[in-house]
Amino acid sequence: MNLSLKESLTHLGNQTQYAFEYDKSLLETFDNQHSQRDYFVKFNCPEFTSLCPITGQPDFATIYISYIPDKKMVESKSLKLYLFSFRNHGGFHEDCVNTILNDLVELLQPRYLEVWGKFMPRGGISIDPYANYGIPNTKYAQMAEYRLTHHDLTLEKIDNR
Incomplete structure (x- = not known):
């Protein structure tokens, strides 16, 4: 890894310091080495947690993030720490997914990005918000x-949740 890249990525290779409150400043980027082509990058976070803003009860989800990068890419450890920072954040499921989308679009200025939260049922119902973004007035x-x-046109059953 070149020195300037190593200096710009403050989380990678260092002892992990967890934030316990939502903090988008944890996100870090590096240059896309293949910006001449379209390709997807996908992250799955099966241990996402946040808090219900009304009851304070924990909500658990798998967060799926897929994007087509342009010039910048998100560094995975910083993304992990950022997603962990929602742990004590009081936000409805839909708000969490849209906040993640907005923060990543602002940070990366990607060609395309989508975030899907598959939350565990609570009170007998699950909520699975999906949000996406494509550069306006383009194929994206x-x-x-x-x-x-x-x-999500396929109906869910117990074995494909």
């Missing part, structure tokens, strides 16, 4: 519209 905006309107 068209892709975002298509993926949103065709999202």
Whole structure:
């Protein structure tokens, strides 16, 4: 790893310091070495937790993040620490997913990005918000519209949740 990259990534290779309150400043980037082509990067976080803003009870989810990078990419350890910072954050499921999307779009300025939260049932119901973004007036905006309107068309059963 070149020295300037190592200096810019403060979490990677260092002892982990966890934040217990939501903190988007934990996110770090590095340059996309293959910005000449479209390709997906996907992260799965099966241990996401946040708090219900009304009851304070914990909510558990798997968060799926997929994006087509442009110039910048998110460093995975910083993403892990950022997602962990929601642990004591009081936010409805939909708010958490949209906040993650907004923060990553602001940070990365990706060609395309989507976030899907698959929350564990509480009170007998699960909530699975999905949000996405594509650069306006481009094929990525068209892709975002298509993926949103065709999202999750398969009915869930106990074995495909």
